[in-house]
Amino acid sequence: MRHTILLYMLAALFLAACHDNVEDVSSGLNDYYYVERMKKLRLSPAYKGASYRWTMKTPDGRDSLLSAERTYIFLAEKEGTYGITFTLDDGMRGYKHSFPVVVLHEETEYSPYTARVYEYRPAPGQFVNTMPFYETGDTEETMRQKAEDDLVNDVMITLGAWGGYVTFGFDHTVINVPGKKDFCIKGNAFYSDIPAYKEQKGGSAEPGVVMVALDTNCNGMPDEDEWYELAGSEYHNPMTRHGYEITYSHPDGHQPVRDPTGILTDTLYIPWRDNFGGKGFVAKNMYHTQSYWPQWLDREDVLTFRGTRLPDNGVDESRVGTYYVLYSYPWGYADNHPNDYGDLCAFDISWAVDKDGTPVCLPGIDFIRVYTGVNQYCGWTGETSTEVARARDLHIEVKPSIPDDPLAE
Ligand SMILES: [Ca+2]
Numbered sequence: 001m002r003h004t005i006l007l008y009m010l011a012a013l014f015l016a017a018c019h020d021n022v023e024d025v026s027s028g029l030n031d032y033y034y035v036e037r038m039k040k041l042r043l044s045p046a047y048k049g050a051s052y053r054w055t056m057k058t059p060d061g062r063d064s065l066l067s068a069e070r071t072y073i074f075l076a077e078k079e080g081t082y083g084i085t086f087t088l089d090d091g092m093r094g095y096k097h098s099f100p101v102v103v104l105h106e107e108t109e110y111s112p113y114t115a116r117v118y119e120y121r122p123a124p125g126q127f128v129n130t131m132p133f134y135e136t137g138d139t140e141e142t143m144r145q146k147a148e149d150d151l152v153n154d155v156m157i158t159l160g161a162w163g164g165y166v167t168f169g170f171d172h173t174v175i176n177v178p179g180k181k182d183f184c185i186k187g188n189a190f191y192s193d194i195p196a197y198k199e200q201k202g203g204s205a206e207p208g209v210v211m212v213a214l215d216t217n218c219n220g221m222p223d224e225d226e227w228y229e230l231a232g233s234e235y236h237n238p239m240t241r242h243g244y245e246i247t248y249s250h251p252d253g254h255q256p257v258r259d260p261t262g263i264l265t266d267t268l269y270i271p272w273r274d275n276f277g278g279k280g281f282v283a284k285n286m287y288h289t290q291s292y293w294p295q296w297l298d299r300e301d302v303l304t305f306r307g308t309r310l311p312d313n314g315v316d317e318s319r320v321g322t323y324y325v326l327y328s329y330p331w332g333y334a335d336n337h338p339n340d341y342g343d344l345c346a347f348d349i350s351w352a353v354d355k356d357g358t359p360v361c362l363p364g365i366d367f368i369r370v371y372t373g374v375n376q377y378c379g380w381t382g383e384t385s386t387e388v389a390r391a392r393d394l395h396i397e398v399k400p401s402i403p404d405d406p407l408a409e
């Protein structure tokens with residue numbers, strides 16, 4: 001008997017899943033839905049009208065407005081039954097339909113961690129081709145798979161110089177819980193051992209800008225979905241350059257030009273130009289001798305990246321080029337504070353802004369993109385590059401890991 005109910009619920013779930021066509025011949029809306037928590041349910045009525053209202057019954061019996069768009073994406077953090085009403089005004093009789101959405105616990109437990117990498121495109125940099133490791137024959141797809149294996153297993157990958165990025169997601173939608181941070185991202189930032197710098201949260205902070213997107217067309221891919229920047233502490237800093245664009249040119253095989261110390265083995269290695277009249281080079285140093293150009297993109301003459309350029313955060317505290325301190329920004333960036341400072345590595349989806357800087361209210365997100373946010377070169381330490389390991393959804397409980405079974409083989 002239990003089996004029958006389960007099958008019935010699974011069938012209903014299948015019908016209600018995001019990719020499926022749930023339209024019936026009349027309104028396009030069913031009389032009830034089953035959906036797993038943290039999964040999107042796309043409700044799209046067949047009728048067109050002058051205006052639309054989606055409301056939900058609150059526990060005290062009021063109707064709270066969810067949306068005034070024709071299509072509504074239902075998304076819930078917690079299991080339960082949600083009473084939804086759709087009202088359409090067409091200037092005549094109109095149409096009104098109330099139905100329950102039953103939110104169930106997922107059949108297969110979600111992972112709280114990064115589950116998927118959609119795109120990996122680093123800018124040139126001294127760790128490129130080593131994190132992850134490039135081997136002859138690797139393609140954009142095999143490098144994406146390597147980046148995915150690394151992030152899933154909490155292994156650090158590099159994004160290279162300014163603009164280089166990775167796009168990843170989870171096995172569910174990350175809910176934007178009001179008033180709470182929603183996910184965190186691990187990097188390899190650290191504070192200096194020297195107390196004076198440590199106190200100012202200086203050390204190796206290589207802040208990456210974080211963007212988010214909801215899979216609004218529900219096809220599981222970050223394609224036509226709108227991206228939003230999470231406006232961190234420097235978003236309104238007058239030194240921050242929005243609409244920044246940089247183009248790196250493939251190293252042309254010129255004779256390497258060393259610096260007097262010999263630490264930089266080619267100061268003119270990879271030239272770049274930006275759309276603010278700036279130009280410079282990603283230099284090559286003696287510590288990293290491999291190609292800094294993503295080798296699977298070797299046929300590209302140029303690599304162009306767009307986004308927000310954060311102000312430089314590095315200071316040569318030695319004044320002679322021996323000790324650089326890269327200061328952390330207060331909040332809102334990846335690889336900006338040590339992982340032990342969890343709250344400073346965490347992000348609130350409510351920080352999202354559109355391209356004009358207007359805050360947007362997202363119910364949740366499916367895709368996260370991180371790109372190196374600082375365009376800066378610090379002598380022997382090289383270009384500033386954001387590194388990331390796995391991310392975590394803060395709304396999914398992390399199960400304590402099972403201790404090693406001493407009896408197991
Ligand atoms: Ca939130």
Ligand SMILES: [Ca+2]
Nearest residue numbers: 215219221223
């Ligand atoms: Ca999509």
Ligand SMILES: [Ca+2]
Nearest residue numbers: 188206335387
């Ligand atoms: Ca780093």
